[in-house]
Amino acid sequence: MLKINHNKWSDPFLTVVLFILILSCHQRPHTLAYNEVIIGEATTIAPKSKAPNFVLIVADDLGFGDLSFNGSKQINTPHIDALANTGVNFTEGYVSSAVCSPSRAGFLTGRNQVEFGHDNNIGGTQEGFDRAFLGLPVSQKTIPDRLKALGYINGLIGKWHLGDLPQFHPLQRGFDEFWGYTGGGHDYFTSIPNGKGYKTPIQSNYKTPDPITYITDDVGDESVDFIKRHRNEPFFLFASFNAPHTPMQATEEDLKLYQHIKDKKRRTYAAMVHRLDINVGKIVAAIKDSGNSENTLIVFISDNGGPVNTNASINAPYRGQKGILLEGGIHVPYIMNWPHTIPEYSIYKKPVSSLDFAATFVELAGGKITDEDQLDGINLLPYILNQKKDMPHPSLKWRFTISAAIREGDWKLVRLPDRLPQLYHLPSDISEEHNVALDHLEITKNLLKKLGEWDISLQHPVFMEGHIWKRVQLDAYDKKYNLKQPD
C-alpha cells in the first residue's frame, strides 16, 4: 500500500506533479493583468519540412462582441471559437483603419495605408481627383506579390475593394487565382450579367463561375476547392467573406434558428454570422482533410468594427463603431491558429496589428523583410511563442479623415476637430467612457505631439471620399452604444 508522507508538499516529486496539475487546469483565464502573455500548454513543436500555407479569413463589418468566444449570448459561433481555443486569441488586436478599403490596403501590404495615401474608402471620389489613382497604389507590394517570389500560389476568393480599374485588379496585384468581385460588397443571393453595384457578375480567371447560391456558402465552397486543388504546393488563400456586411440577407433556414430575436435586423445579422461560422468550419475541415493542418497558419479577423446601425452588430464591451477610432471601430476579433506550432489556449495581451500579417507570412515562408520594405508590421511568431518578450509595437497610430488616434502602452488618445483631445486609460476603462486628458496633461501633450509629428510627415491622400462622411463620422462619436451583451 502506498504511504504518503504527512508533510507531502515538501516532496519535490509531488510538488512537480501539483504544479503540472495546476497548469493543466489553467483554462483561458480572463482576469489577468494587461500585457501578460499566456502561452497554452506546451506542445512539441515539430520541425517544419516545407513552407507553410497561409489562410487569411476576413469577416466584413463583424461586431467585436458577436462571437461566442468574445461574449455573445445570442450568436453561437463554435467553429470560430474553436480556432481561437486551439490557437492564440489576441485580445488586443487592431486593424489599421475603421473602414473596409484602407483596412485591406493596410493588411495586404503590411504598411499603414495612410503612409502611401490610401486613407479613404473607395466609393465615389471627390471632383478634381484623378480616378486613375482610385485604388491600392501600384507602387505598393502586396502579400501575394512577396509570396509569389517565394514560389507560392496565391488565391483571392470573395471581396476585393482595392480598385476597379485594370491596374488595380487582384490578378495584377500578385494573385494567381481570383473568384469574386472587385467592389465593396455583394448581394447574397443575386448576381446578374451586366449587373451593377452589388449585383455585378462574379469574375473568375480559372473557371466559369456557377450562379451564386448564398454568397457566404459560395465563398466557403470556392475556398475549399482552392485548398483541395493546391494541397501539394505552398499557397496563400485570402478568403474574403462579405458577411455580415449589408445588404441584410439570410437564408430562411438560418433565420429560423434565431426567431427568438425580436428585432428583424438583429435576427438577420445573427443568421448571417451563423452562416459565416459554418463556412469558417468548412475551410478548417478542408485543410485538415487535405493533410495540411500542421502546415497551415490560419488567421481570422474582421476588417473593421461593426457598423451598429446598418447591420445591427454589437461591439461590446467597446464603445464606437465602424468609421471611428474609438475601440469599437478598430479593435477586432484577431486569431492565429497553427496546430503543433502555436500552442492551444494561448492568449496574447500586448497590442498587435493586422499590419503584422505581411511580415509574419513572408518571414515564415523563408523571405526577408528589410528596412527598405518600410513595413510597419513585424513577424508575430516569436512573440506568440514567448521567445520575444518586448512590446511588438511601442505605439500604434491611426488617421481617418477628421480623426486621428495613437495607442502607447495602456494609453490611447483620440483627436477630433471640434473638441479637446480624448485620453483613455484602457486597462481601467475598456469602454473609453472617462476622458482623463485634463488629469494627465503631460501624457496628453506627449501623445498629441507624437501624433502631430506623424501626421505632418504623411503625404496627402491620393483620393477622397465625399465630404459628407466627415459629418457622419463626427456624429458617430457622440452616439450611445450598447456596451453589454443582450441575453
Ligand SMILES: [Ca+2]
Ligand atoms: Ca468592412
